[in-house]
Amino acid sequence: MIPYDFEYYRPASVAEAIRLYGGLEKQGKSPVYYSGGTEIITLGRINLVKTGAVIDIKHIPECQVLGFEQNRLILGAGLSLTKLEEADPFPLLSKTAREVADRTSRNKITLGGNICGRIFYREAVLPFLLADSQVVLAGRDGIKRRSVHDVCNGNLRLDKGELLVQLLTERSYLELPHVSIKKRKQWETGYPLITVAALRKDDRIRVAFSGLCPFPFRSVELEEELNRRHVPLKTRVDQAVRRLPSPILNDIEGSAEYRIFVLRNLLEDVMEEMEGK
């Protein structure tokens, strides 16, 4: 039960969605874009999300695109994670997304919702950080393209009312050697203790993380350390750990020091696997 009333809007175009947002914001309704709704429902019922209006973006054609254009994969923000897993245009994304929540939830959770949600793991963004993807954003100034790094690496940097419409990924990245590992506090259920996704491009290994910090990230400095092939792996891992952003999460999923312990092992596993591939 959501203990407050809110209005529901279903725009048919990006422009209409942006217009609605501006108008509702002016009326003091604190609108939110609504896609799968899993966070609005589960956080709304305990007042962690409060809104006077939701704008359902699932019926905007651009948000449902799944296809290629000029050697680029276009994925609409309104696609469900299950749909992405089933169509499997980006195998690394399928693997990472498959570990989010459970099947029933993934039928609802969308790509855009996972990446722009309040629950800070946002694991679906990791493959895009590795593939140097672009994001298509819509705002008051119209449609623009930005690097995923500028918007989604670390804390989310969207302007108020800005809508993530699509993610664009060069085809050449889609079939690169990759690995995705999710370590949890225990067994196969729960948020990540650490999720790591990795991809090899031009003989360099790229890595991105969720669950280590209160935001997903990819760090060029950390990758530099990992890719010094002449240095023994253990040393590289030690150096990489020193390049971690802060803070390291210290919560009921695991202490900060335990996460670092897990990370060291994970990095060794990832590098061994990727260097062997």
Add this chain to the structure above:
Amino acid sequence: METIGKSVYRKEAPDKVTGAAKYTADVQKPGMLHAKLVISPYAHARIKDIDISEARKMPGVRAVLTGQPTPLVGEEIRDRPPIAFGKVRYHGEPAAVVVADTPVQAQAAAERIRIAYEPLPVVNSPADALRKDAPLIHENLEQYEKGVMTYAEPNTNIASRIRIRKGDAAKGFSESDVIVENRISFAPSDHAAMETRCCVAEIAADGTVTIITSSQAPFMAKKIISAAFGVEIGKIVVHAPLVGGAYGGKSSVQWEIIGYLASKAVGGRPVKLDYTREEDLLTAPVHIGLDATVKLGCSKDGKLLAAEMVYLFDSGAYADKSPNLSRAGAVDCTGPYHIDHVSCDSLSVYTNHPYPSAFRGFAHSEVLFAFERTMDMLAAKLQMDPLALRRKNAIAPGHTTPTQVLLNTSNVGNLPRCLERLQELMNWEEGALIRLSDRKVRAKGISCIWKTSTIEPDASSGAVLLANPDGSINLVSGVVEIGTGTKTVLAQMLAEKLRMDVSRIHVKMEVDTQTTPEHWKTVASRGTFMAGRAVLAAAEDLIRQLKDIASRVLRCSPDDLEVGGERVFLRDDPKTGISIKDIAYGYTYPNGNAIGGQIIGRGNYILRHLTCLDPETGAGVPGPEWTVGAQGVVVEYDRRDHTYQILKAVSVIDIGNVLNAKAARGQVIGAMSMGLSFGGRETFEIDRNGIVLNPQLRTYRPLRFGEHPEYIVDFVETPQLDAPFGARGVGEHGLLGMPAALANALSLASGTDLNRLPLTPEFIWRTKRGTSHDSV
């Protein structure tokens, strides 16, 4: 036998699998209002002020309730205001209640209640509660009304202390060659049943109180409300429809009392109180925590000579069932072994945690974790095979229990046989620790189990059988269908006894305390035993009446008659007889004369020869019989990162006689799954202020389908002679040894003694490093 032992489908299965089954939350009544709780965000705080003025003005609000000094409620100690008064003692305690026309209105108003709290020092563990300078959680413990088997110590935080003194422990240790001592602990956790607690309460113009509730204890709800509020007991009618999982968590009476108060506040209109998942985890009673020390002494060939235990059960903020839990832990304080010298102090200790209800196994998996871990440590010190150590000391007829009950071939099962079978099923001969690679090992851990059911010595169960005009029979029993299929098993017993088809027995699923004979509580694996005895007694009564009327029609002595196949017939000439349908509602002669009337069978059963325990030594008869068993777990463990998978879980339990093969297996597997979940993952994460950090299923995670191991279940059958068809209880036992067996396997695999739960990789990593587990 025709029906006993067969995997008969549950009577309520079609309703459940089609989604048609109705639970308490499905109840809708005309004019029904809705209650919402305001719960405490503090574990211990004085309530300085409650401002309800804004809430009262909200649309749809009919009443706002706050705490009153009296009456106090509680099952063993009346120490709890149904709504907090003066102070709150746990995170999640009800502090105010709003009643409104809709749930949304009630919630909106609840959010406008302003409560000013002054935080108080928090008692965060049973060990802390016993410190000399610990804050007193109940200053008035002395004045509270208490049950006869509760031994409170006023001016301390001890709600009850049970002493077991058998033989002379000091002498036993002085004669011992090898002694080990161990400490274990775990925090409270939860039942996390699928159905959250819910009730609908109303009060009629004539004062009749009607409560529909998701409860295992509708008859107890009636008694507690009558005692606390002075309502004439016959004017309280409690209905218990199907219950969506209970596991002991619905044997406490809490939400019904708040529902009753809420209805009373609105002139008796029906009020629904439906706990949110958070309230179900926090506010409603939880699974008990424990701090324990165990000291064992034995001869150099492994004969146990002495055992000394201190069990500090985490009673949380209110006593409720915890004095009984500490008593149940005390009577089986050693595990199923013959030990001449036993000393145990089993305490229920107030803390500022959510308070416990029963949890499947009722203190036994908890105590066995402590004891069976220590058994493995003893085996290691002796350099003896842990299975051989257990076999050598296994309890058997002729031995006595810690409360000095002499065991015979009926009141205890065959533990040595269970161990033998476990040994085969686990391929024990290949060794308990097998190296798979540089990193991976496979390890096996075991635990013995036993349990008696320490329910009230005067607990009883009744059954009524009503004949239908077509010769079929309606079965009415006070057992609540909590998902165990007990009512189907009762129907099987009746079908067997009457030699008729089980499909022709109609079971009344819902219990209501006005028309259903009482079954004390649907707890303690007592359904098949007590209700089974009542049903068999009722069947005897029914048979007697059938023979009586048939004898007149057939012009013979009732002694010449048999009942079977829905007929009453001559033993020596079965073709001569009469159908039950022709006498079920009496018999009508061709000329219109009639005799008899509807056949109604009745029966009841009361536990026999149980006694209170001696306050100094604990001597006494706490329960009717001991179910025993042996369990094991096989894990694959990664020595680098301390992660592990449970490959197999094995149970061999002596259940006397298998009444319904698949149902029994299902009960054991379900219980094993809960035990592994409790052992490996489930716990409340409680911070230093006593706040539960994971009161949601996002972060409180029971074992999920797909994470389970291969389950291997086998039964030994040593009949309990006074039980229906010889069957022993089996609802809880699959759980009992799982945490200990898992800990024993992982201790072996990791090369470190693991004495806390849950057994997460981080905990194992910390223990290996020798640092304390304090991640929060």
